[in-house]
Amino acid sequence: MAPQSGVIDGEFLVALDVQASTRPNDPDARVRIGSLVDREWLEPTHVDVVHRFDDARGAVKAVEIDRYDALTLAERPVDPDPEQVAEILTEAWLKRGPREEHVQILRRLRFAGISADGSQLVRRAALASARSTRSI
8 A cells, every 4th residue: 555545444445546566576566546445335245155174173164255246245154054064074085085994884785785885875974963074
């Protein structure tokens, strides 16, 4: 922000006049004239629910995001959709690969003549009650 920009503080601004850097290979630019935009002026244009896999916890988290076009205005946690949880946990399980106890169960099922697909079993477990990869 250039001192003459007129914006001292604020969360959002509109850059009305931007000056490119005069130094070679310097991508920085200066806002010479700007206008502060108060959050109250922005009404969300749409609300998205986004599901994310948290690698550290092995769990799925969901957030509801209020957006003004591509600009994020607010983000708050919500209960994840069970179908989304099942899909994401199954994908994480497949990426990680089966543990030894899973391999043993699949072998036992095959030995008993029961056709079983590991990813289908994981999806069913996730739909039933699993909330993290630790529980499947």
